[in-house]
Amino acid sequence: MQIGPETVVSFHYTLRDESGKELETSREGDPATYLHGANNIIPGLESAMTGRDSGDQFSATVSPEEGYGLRNPDGIQRVPIKHLAFKGKLRAGAVVQLSTSEGMRTVTVAKAGRHTADIDTNHPLAGQTLVFDIEVLETRSASAEELAHGHVHGPGGHQH
Ligand code: ZN
Numbered sequence: 001m002q003i004g005p006e007t008v009v010s011f012h013y014t015l016r017d018e019s020g021k022e023l024e025t026s027r028e029g030d031p032a033t034y035l036h037g038a039n040n041i042i043p044g045l046e047s048a049m050t051g052r053d054s055g056d057q058f059s060a061t062v063s064p065e066e067g068y069g070l071r072n073p074d075g076i077q078r079v080p081i082k083h084l085a086f087k088g089k090l091r092a093g094a095v096v097q098l099s100t101s102e103g104m105r106t107v108t109v110a111k112a113g114r115h116t117a118d119i120d121t122n123h124p125l126a127g128q129t130l131v132f133d134i135e136v137l138e139t140r141s142a143s144a145e146e147l148a149h150g151h152v153h154g155p156g157g158h159q160h
Contacts, residue, residue: 001053008033
């Protein structure tokens, strides 16, 4: 079925930056699965998926505004290292978990000191134009329960 509202889609993707450097791929593991029209994926990718069907292969270029947003220059904050969860040595560029009042949040270390670290709370892909190579594997109608929850259940989705 063609991808539209209330479609469950599974797909493989390779994500590159504008220079062609590979950032992520699903090819080495399970495909990604999402519920179309429920803000499960970034807006630019979701609109590129609309109207596609299983077996389709295409490439989509997504601007920062339609992707992970622009970088916020005020996103750099100094925090005590004890608020960070990480393994090994803390160094610039490391992606770590910051404990906040709203739970754990993924952040990037900009600079590590002895007791404090400067962390960048921007999404690691904020400010980047993203190029996705997509292969749509399967499409199906969402169940009533999936629509009520706003996400996919079963393989590749929520297991609850
Ligand atoms: Zn659910």
